[in-house]
Amino acid sequence: MTPDARAAAAMSDASAGECCARAQAESWARAEARRFAPRAPGPMMRLRVLLERLGGGLRRRSRG
Structure with missing residues (x-):
């Protein structure tokens, strides 16, 4: 292997290592973001919110 080829190989190894480390x-950053992100409401939570909104709307109309 020529010195130029060795230098090119070393440079490509270094850039591959940097690329791997960056990836x-x-x-890791995406995993941490998912770990601390608020959980999406499940179907029961969505149903509860819907029923509260419907019930609250009915109560407000019946009082007025």
């Missing part, structure tokens, strides 16, 4: 850091 791992981004993956």
Whole structure:
């Protein structure tokens, strides 16, 4: 292998290592974001909110 080829191989290894490290850091950041993100409301929670809105609306109309 020529010195130029060795330098090119070393540079490509270094850039591949940086790329791999960057990808791992981004993956870790996404995992942390998912871990601390508020949970999406499940079907029972959505139903409860809907019933509260409907019930609250009916109560307000019947009092007025």
